[in-house]
Amino acid sequence: MPIVKLGDKGRWTNYHGTGTCEAATRFALRSGDAVRGRDEIAIASKAVQDWLAEAQAAKRRVRPIGAGWSPSNVNISSDSWLLHTRRFNRCFRIEAADVRPGIDADGLMLVEAGALVDEVSDKLEEQGRSLWTSGAGNGQTFAGACATGTHGSMIARGGIQDHIRALQIVTPGGIHWIEPDAGVMSDAFIAATGSTPLRDDDLFAAAQLPVGSLGIVTAVVVDSVPKFLVRPIQNLRTVECAALDWLATGDFRRFSAAYALDQDPDFVQMIVNPYKPFKRPAMLRFLYREPWRDDYPRATPGQLGAGYDALSLLGRLLNDYPWARGPLLQFAMKQGYASGPDVNAPPVYGSWGEGLDTHRPLADLFNASVTIDRADLARAFERICAVFARHGGSTVVTVRFMERAQGLLAPARFPHNAVIDFDGPRSQRTADAYARVVECLDAEGIAFTRHWAKSCRLDAVRVAADYGEDFRRWRSARDRLMPDPAHRALFGSEVLDGLGLTC
């Protein structure tokens, strides 16, 4: 039996400590030792379906828990049954015989739902492959990062869920293998996983980003690219306000030439102090992609510029001494971020996976973001910083860039996106300042979306307004997958019901 009960009913707190499931009964889904991946997930998905039936009989709601990285509390459901998936983390090669004719199996890998982004990166690299984008951290489960639309960070790519080519979802009504209309895996393979194939573009686009509301994802088929090296440049520079226009128009080459190397960057990140963002130096990070070679000198994650959590240690100071926030944030940026290699330093290289970090927050963090059309960056950014600082926000403000992401509920829904993050020490004042930013954008008529996993203060009306027709299509796909309202309610929670996803 791959599902085991973990102790008695009790309290479970999510990774960032923003929410607690009271009176939760915890279970763990574990990998087995089946020789073939398809057999392994057939056993596991059947066990999950039986577990769902038991939960229904016990009149308990259920919630799958990966790494628990969702400060928006979409992972919180009290008096429910929790299914921890972290030990369901095997990865499997896919052969040409496993896929439909015309599908290239070389880049595909079958991944159990509890594997971390870091594990997926490692297993792909073993095969000479790589993810093409991901978020800044790699400690989320891959399925969980996709489920909440974790934004990517490569300029020319979308979100992490874009890697998904097919997935297995278990509901009380069935074990489903969901793919686009054109199909990916062979019928024989799908049958061996114990699933019923559902080849439907809309259903697939809904399932790429299910926000934990469409059932329990047990496995995903992940696509990849040949592995590559990245050269990071990281420095502190005072950025001209005019540079926002270059970024807004996608002239990243000019931005890079002004502040780092005169070549096209693949990744651009600007971390500013919202207190005088264009007078105080900003922390800039660029990544330049290069062909893979085996003999590159290995660098540590720190040398590659990974590590984003130095600010967490300053939380209490920033909260207690509001008059010192500007200088304190600048001090933290210098201490925490300035260790990366600058233009004149000896170059260091790493794979995409090596440049990411499994962070460990040592203090309570606040995480929020807005994703805007990149074309609005110049008119929105200064205003955002001014409002955030004026209302006492105590985090740095980070900007990254990406293309439109797949999935009906993908927050990166503009053709070109600027993702603006507010990540740092948690305080009520910072949360209030973020709320003022949201109000300001609304007042200015600047369209934006919010990250499903971060503190987002969304409700059903706002979700419907933000996603429009795509939200209607998502709900329609959900209702086709789970026609019985009782089955949909099984995956509900106070937060998800409030977002209009499970009711």
Added chain:
Amino acid sequence: MMWVGWALATLGFALLVGQYAAGQADIFVSIANPRPLDEELMVVTLKGWGFAAQAAQPFVTPESDHGLCDVRVFGTRRQMLVAIATFGFLRPVTVAWRAHAGILPLGDA
């Protein structure tokens, strides 16, 4: 001689404040490439200036068959106040750890 007394009192107070602050620091040890499960924690109380140590619970952790990813040792504000108020006779510390989920070899689908 009065100023000597005040100087000593100030020094003593500064020592206490320093101990109070430093005792709340995180001592954090991690393996490379962690694959962590949820954090578990327990409080260990050193008694009699370390002559006896007693954990509030035995060191049993669920799902630790793949070992531990990381361990943190720290004192909360309350724990440091207890230590200072009892002249160090009681020294509670919090030990937090995350078990390892295991790294399984790449298989065939």
